[in-house]
Each structure stands twice: as C-alpha cells, then as structure tokens.
Amino acid sequence: MLKKTCLIALLAVLAAGCAHSDKKKGPAAAPAAKEAKEAPKPSLETFEKTIEAVTTSVDSWAAAWTARDIPKYLAAYAPDFAPEHGSRDEWEKQRRERLGKKGKISVTVSGLQVKSASTGRATATFTQSYESKSLSETSKKVLEFRETNGRWLITREYTRQQ
Numbered sequence: 001m002l003k004k005t006c007l008i009a010l011l012a013v014l015a016a017g018c019a020h021s022d023k024k025k026g027p028a029a030a031p032a033a034k035e036a037k038e039a040p041k042p043s044l045e046t047f048e049k050t051i052e053a054v055t056t057s058v059d060s061w062a063a064a065w066t067a068r069d070i071p072k073y074l075a076a077y078a079p080d081f082a083p084e085h086g087s088r089d090e091w092e093k094q095r096r097e098r099l100g101k102k103g104k105i106s107v108t109v110s111g112l113q114v115k116s117a118s119t120g121r122a123t124a125t126f127t128q129s130y131e132s133k134s135l136s137e138t139s140k141k142v143l144e145f146r147e148t149n150g151r152w153l154i155t156r157e158y159t160r161q162q
Contacts, residue, residue, distance in 0.1 A: 051114045054122045054145055057152040058109055061143075062128075065107045068099045078146060078153035105132040109141075120147040125160075 057076065064072035074092060083091035108129045116122040121144075128141040144156035 046119065047116060050116045050122055050147075053147075053152050054114045054116075054124055055112060057145065057154075058112060058124050058126065058143065061154070062107045062109050065099070066105060068105065070096055070099050073099060076154055078148060078155045081153075081155055081157075084158055103133050105130070121145065122147075122152065 061073065061076040063069075064076065074095065082088060085091075106129070110127045110129070112124060112126040114122055114124050124143045124145065126141055127138060129138045130136070140160040142156075142158050142160060143154050145152045146155045147153075
C-alpha cells in the first residue's frame, strides 16, 4: 500500500513536470523533456529500495529484541548512536542486563511508515507493542536510520506521545 501511494505521488509529480515541459516548443525543449522523464526513475528505485531495506531493518531489530539476541540487537545501532539519556556505554550495559533476563518478551511493530528526505537517511515511525511478564506497553516509536556500508543502522531512537 505504501509503495502504491508513493508511486501515485511520483506519477502526479511527473505528470505536472511533463505538462510544464510540454508548454515549451521547439527543438531546444525536447532534450529537457526527455531528461525530466528519465531523472525520477532512479529516485523511485532508490526510494523503494530504501523503504524495503529500512522495513527489513526494523523487522530484524524487533525480532532480535524478542529473541533476546543481544549481539544482533546491538548491531542494529550505529556506532555513533547516542541515547536520549546517559552515555552509550550506560545504555548498552542496561540493554544487555534487561535482555539477559529470563522470561518471554514480545515486541511487535504495526503501522510502519518510512520517510526518506535524503539519500542514505530515513526515519521509521510505528506503533510498538512490548509485552513481558511484568510489563505491557504500547507506544509510538521513531527510529532514525543512516545507511552505512550497505546496512541501515539506527542513529536515534525516541518515543512520541500518542
């Protein structure tokens, strides 16, 4: 559904651009019209690939958290990730302690929306449901990503008011 919406929006932009370039007449207008039609194709491909890759990264992050796979969970974060409170070392120590506890947990993601304003950067917004023996919580989560060596890594993480 998201891909279809993005494709429709892109087609609307292309149609507006093509209509505008059709107003110009003469041989000089033909190359510009051709460029206008060809330029967005890589952008759409890049955008679709970004959405797919970030969606996969979010799903893998949630699965690693649910499985309490500490190395995989921490590998989802960029080396320069800075938590909202405290240092990276304190945050990582706390995450290792919490994930190291026994008991089943479940982290589910719903309503995922991915936005990318620039190449190599994206933001994922979704509803996160967390359940364990002692806590059941639903929140609006935002993860900011940066592409690094072909991997989409979390650079910032925060919760919004619902």
